Amino acid sequence: DTGVSQNPRHKITKRGQNVTFRCDPISEHNRLYWYRQTLGQGPEFLTYFQNEAQLEKSRLLSDRFSAERPKGSFSTLEIQRTEQGDSAMYLCASSTRDPNYGYTFGSGTRLTVV
Amino acid sequence: AQTVTQSQPEMSVQEAETVTLSCTYDTSESNYYLFWYKQPPSRQMILVIRQEAYKQQNATENRFSVNFQKAAKSFSLKISDSQLGDTAMYFCAFMGQGAQKLVFGQGTRLTINP
Numbered sequence: 001d002t003g004v005s006q007n008p009r010h011k012i013t014k015r016g017q018n019v020t021f022r023c024d025p026i027s028e029h030n031r032l033y034w035y036r037q038t039l040g041q042g043p044e045f046l047t048y049f050q051n052e053a054q055l056e057k058s059r060l061l062s063d064r065f066s067a068e069r070p071k072g073s074f075s076t077l078e079i080q081r082t083e084q085g086d087s088a089m090y091l092c093a094s095s096t097r098d099p100n101y102g103y104t105f106g107s108g109t110r111l112t113v114v
Numbered sequence: 115a116q117t118v119t120q121s122q123p124e125m126s127v128q129e130a131e132t133v134t135l136s137c138t139y140d141t142s143e144s145n146y147y148l149f150w151y152k153q154p155p156s157r158q159m160i161l162v163i164r165q166e167a168y169k170q171q172n173a174t175e176n177r178f179s180v181n182f183q184k185a186a187k188s189f190s191l192k193i194s195d196s197q198l199g200d201t202a203m204y205f206c207a208f209m210g211q212g213a214q215k216l217v218f219g220q221g222t223r224l225t226i227n228p
Contacts, residue, residue, distance in 0.1 A: 028152070031214070033216075040220075041220055042118075042207075042219050042220050043159075043205070043216075044218075045215045045216070045217070048214060048215060055214065056215065057221075079180050083220075099209065099215075100209060101160075101164065101215075102149055102161040102164055103216065104161075105159040106158060107158040108158065
């Protein structure tokens with residue numbers, strides 16, 4: 001297992017298009033998190049899953065955003081009708097059932113909306 | 115809601131010097147967890163050190179140590195004998211006992227100069 005994998009690494013899209021990102025967590029981890037990070041800022045929580053159940057969503061996650069984790073393995077984050085304000089780094093992380101020991105992060109997907 | 119504040123946007127020191135990064139947080143909980151994460155340029159975020167609030171002893175990991183002042187709600191990171199590879203963004207993060215997500219500060223950009 002090589003850690004948390006995110007694809008693509010970079011995505012440039014035109015405003016109004018839909019985009020989808022994928023995250024493959026560490027296989028033994030049953031928790032998966034999505035964060036958004038804008039330039040010069042700390043990561044902001046978007047949502048998290050325990051197995052296939054989405055247990056919490058931030059108010060940052062507007063109705064244009066949807067996340068899934070079918071079968072409790074990989075996860076996808078979709079943004080519909082992208083806006084320039086969606087440009088950011090989208091980080092995925094995973095943890096064991098006890099997240100108090102910290103997360104393992106992926107390298108992120110950098111989204112640029114033009 | 116918990117908040118994490120890092121008051122130093124940028125810091126710069128010479129190689130081999132000791133540097134301390136500041137972090138304060140706000141919470142009404144008595145039991146929680148604190149973390150420092152390192153994010154090198156264009157690379158993934160990695161966990162540097164972790165502190166459990168109910169432990170009075172400050173955590174240490176090789177050249178990295180913390181000064182945890184629970185009453186003052188302060189959690190600073192000391193890097194001894196700094197190395198060029200320590201150049202990165204450093205994020206302080208908080209997790210409540212019953213919470214399932216990390217709350218991050220704004221980050222401190224640390225540059226180690228040769």
